[in-house]
Amino acid sequence: MELDLEWEQEVGSKLIVSIASGKGGTGKTTIAVNLALSVGYCQFMDYDVEAPNASFFLKPDIKHVKKVTIKHPYFLKETGADFSKCAEFCHYNSVVAVGSEVVFFPELCHGCGGCLLVGPERAVREKDITIGEIKKGSAKPMIDFFMGNLKPGYMRTISIQSELDKSLERSELVLIDCPPGNSCPMVFAVKDSDYCILVTEPTPYGLNDLLISIEVLKNMNIPYGVIINRDGIGNDEVEKHCIRNNIKILLKIPNDRGIAESYSRGETLIEYDESWKTKFKGMISEIEGVVKR
Amino acid sequence: MKQLTIISGKGGTGKTTVASNFIKLARDHVAVDCDVDAANLHILLDPDIKKKEEFIGGAVAGVTGECINCGKCEEACRFGAISDSETDIKIDTLKCEGCGVCEYICPVDAIELKTEGQGYCYISESKFCTLVHARLNPGAENSGMLVAKVRNDAEDIANKYNKKVLIIDGAPGIGCPVIASLNGVDYTLIVTEPTISGISDFVKAFELTKFFDIKTFVCINKYDLNLDNTDKISNFCDKNKIELIGKVPYDDKVPAYLSNKKFVIDDSESKAGKEIIAMWEAFSGYLYSS
Numbered sequence: 001m002e003l004d005l006e007w008e009q010e011v012g013s014k015l016i017v018s019i020a021s022g023k024g025g026t027g028k029t030t031i032a033v034n035l036a037l038s039v040g041y042c043q044f045m046d047y048d049v050e051a052p053n054a055s056f057f058l059k060p061d062i063k064h065v066k067k068v069t070i071k072h073p074y075f076l077k078e079t080g081a082d083f084s085k086c087a088e089f090c091h092y093n094s095v096v097a098v099g100s101e102v103v104f105f106p107e108l109c110h111g112c113g114g115c116l117l118v119g120p121e122r123a124v125r126e127k128d129i130t131i132g133e134i135k136k137g138s139a140k141p142m143i144d145f146f147m148g149n150l151k152p153g154y155m156r157t158i159s160i161q162s163e164l165d166k167s168l169e170r171s172e173l174v175l176i177d178c179p180p181g182n183s184c185p186m187v188f189a190v191k192d193s194d195y196c197i198l199v200t201e202p203t204p205y206g207l208n209d210l211l212i213s214i215e216v217l218k219n220m221n222i223p224y225g226v227i228i229n230r231d232g233i234g235n236d237e238v239e240k241h242c243i244r245n246n247i248k249i250l251l252k253i254p255n256d257r258g259i260a261e262s263y264s265r266g267e268t269l270i271e272y273d274e275s276w277k278t279k280f281k282g283m284i285s286e287i288e289g290v291v292k293r
Numbered sequence: 294m295k296q297l298t299i300i301s302g303k304g305g306t307g308k309t310t311v312a313s314n315f316i317k318l319a320r321d322h323v324a325v326d327c328d329v330d331a332a333n334l335h336i337l338l339d340p341d342i343k344k345k346e347e348f349i350g351g352a353v354a355g356v357t358g359e360c361i362n363c364g365k366c367e368e369a370c371r372f373g374a375i376s377d378s379e380t381d382i383k384i385d386t387l388k389c390e391g392c393g394v395c396e397y398i399c400p401v402d403a404i405e406l407k408t409e410g411q412g413y414c415y416i417s418e419s420k421f422c423t424l425v426h427a428r429l430n431p432g433a434e435n436s437g438m439l440v441a442k443v444r445n446d447a448e449d450i451a452n453k454y455n456k457k458v459l460i461i462d463g464a465p466g467i468g469c470p471v472i473a474s475l476n477g478v479d480y481t482l483i484v485t486e487p488t489i490s491g492i493s494d495f496v497k498a499f500e501l502t503k504f505f506d507i508k509t510f511v512c513i514n515k516y517d518l519n520l521d522n523t524d525k526i527s528n529f530c531d532k533n534k535i536e537l538i539g540k541v542p543y544d545d546k547v548p549a550y551l552s553n554k555k556f557v558i559d560d561s562e563s564k565a566g567k568e569i570i571a572m573w574e575a576f577s578g579y580l581y582s583s
Binding site for chain 1: 301302303304305306309328329330331332333336351352369371372373387388390391392393394397398429431432433434436437464465466467468469470471472486487488489490491493494497498500501504505515518519522543545548549551552554
C-alpha cells in the first residue's frame with residue numbers, strides 16, 4: 001500500500017478518535033481497521049481486551065510483549081496469626097477467615113493490598129499473578145499497533161486497559177477500538193477521545209443500544225457521529241432517529257453477503273473494494289473539521 | 294432448577310436471537326437478561342414491567358474532609374486512581390475500585406467510601422414467562438454486581454413458583470458481567486460464528502467456561518458463511534469434547550423478523566428457525582431431566 005504523503009501532511013492529525021458501539025458485533029473493528037489502513041499513518045489501540053480482534057486484520061509485526069500482573073495475597077497459616085481483620089476489610093469478599101483459619105477466593109480479589117495493610121504483621125504476603133498481556137508492534141503502512149489481552153477467568157479488564165493507557169501518545173492520529181457495551185470498559189476506552197464514532201446496525205437492538213451509548217457520550221461531553229453498518233437489514237428507525245435529532249450520519253455500509261464472507265476470512269473492506277478508502281479518509285477530515293471548530 | 298447461560302465471546306453472533314426463541318419454546322421457566330448495559334431481551338418479549346427497584350452499586354472513594362495533602366493515599370492506591378493537585382487530591386472514579394485502602398490509610402479521615410444508585414432492576418411479565426432484567430445507568434460501573442442481583446431475583450421467583458429452568462442471556466466478552474452470569478450455572482451455550490474473530494473469541498469464552506468447570510455446548514450461527522472456519526470450530530469441539538449442538542444457516546431475514554417483532558421459529562419456511570427448534574429439543578433433554 002502506498003503512503004499518500006500529501007494526505008499525511010494535510011491531516012497530520014493529533015486527534016484521538018474512538019470507535020464504539022453499545023451492541024456487540026456491529027462492526028467496530030471493521031471500521032477501526034479500515035480507517036487505520038485508509039489513513040495509513042496512525043497509532044492504533046485495541047482496547048477490547050476481552051475479545052481483541054484488530055490484529056487479525058492489521059496483521060502487525062509484534063515486537064514487544066509485556067505481562068500485566070496484579071498482586072494477590074497469601075496467608076501464612078502456620079504463624080497461627082488471626083486473619084479475621086483481613087476478611088472484615090475486604091470489600092470483595094475474597095477473604096473468609098475465622099482466627100487463623102483462612103480461605104482465599106482469587107477470582108474475587110482485585111489486588112488492592114488491603115489485607116496486607118490491616119492484617120497481622122509478616123503473616124500476609126503477596127505474589128504476582130499474571131492477568132493478561134500488552135503487545136506492541138507495527139503494521140503496514142505506518143501504523144503503530146497496541147493491544148491488550150485479558151486472560152480468561154480474571155475480571156481485571158480495566159487493569160489491562162490502564163496499562164494500555166500508558167502507551168497512548170498524542171503525537172499522531174490515535175484510533176481506539178473500544179469494547180462493546182455502555183459500562184466501565186467502554187467509558188474507560190473513550191474517556192480521552194476528541195471524537196467518538198458510534199457504529200450501529202439498523203435493527204431494534206442496534207437502536208436501543210445506540211441510544212444508551214449516546215447518553216454516555218453526552219454525559220462525557222464527547223462529540224460523536226454514527227455509522228450505520230449492514231444498511232438495508234431491519235428497518236429505518238436508526239436513520240430516522242439521527243435525522244430527527246440532528247445526529248451526524250458519517251457513513252452507511254450496505255448489507256452485503258460478500259462483505260461478510262470476506263470479513264470471515266480476515267480480509268478488510270478496502271481489500272474487498274478499494275473505493276472505500278476515499279470515503280474513510282474523507283470521514284477523518286470531516287471529523288477533524290468538527291473537532292477543530 | 295436448571296440454569297442455562299448463553300454467551301459468545303464476540304458480540305453480535307446471535308445470543309439474544311437464540312435466547313429469545315428458546316424462551317418462546319420453553320415451559321416452566323424464567324427468562325433473565327444479564328447483558329445489563331445493552332439489554333435487548335425485552336425488545337422481542339415485550340413484557341409489562343411489574344416491579345422496579347433501584348440498584349445501589351459498589352462504593353467509590355470521595356474526599357469529604359479537610360485534606361492535608363500528605364500523599365499517603367496516592368502512594369497506597371494500586372489502581373492509580375488518586376493524583377495530587379495543588380491543595381488536595383483528585384480521585385478518578387473511573388479507576389477507583391472502592392477497595393477502601395485510601396479511606397483506611399488517611400491520617401485525617403478526609404476520605405470516605407460512598408455508594409450511589411447505578412441502575413434499575415425490573416421484574417416483568419411477558420406472554421411466555423417472567424423476565425428479570427435491568428438497566429445499568431449509562432456509563433456506570435459494577436455491572437457484575439447488577440448481574441448477580443438480577444440472577445438472585447430470578448432464582449427467588451423460580452423457587453417461589455416452582456419453575457424448572459432459567460434461561461439466561463449473557464453479555465459479550467469474558468469480563469465481570471460474563472463471569473457473574475456463569476457463576477454456578479449448570480450449562481452454558483456459546484454462540485459463535487465462522488469468522489476469524491468469532492473463532493478467537495469463542496476459544497477465549499471456552500477457556501472461561503473450562504476455568505469455571507461448566508458443561509459447555511456450542512452453536513455455530515451463520516455456519517455457511519465460511520465452511521472452512523466452521524470445520525475448524527467443529528474440530529476444536531471434537532478435540533475438547535464440547536458438544537456442537539447446532540449449526541444455524543445464514544438467513545438475511547432474521548433482522549427483518551426482529552424489526553417486525555416476530556420470532557424466526559414461527560416461520561415454518563425458515564431453515565434457521567428449524568435449526569433453532571432442533572437445538573432447543575436437544576437442550577430440553579438436559580434441562581428438564583430430573
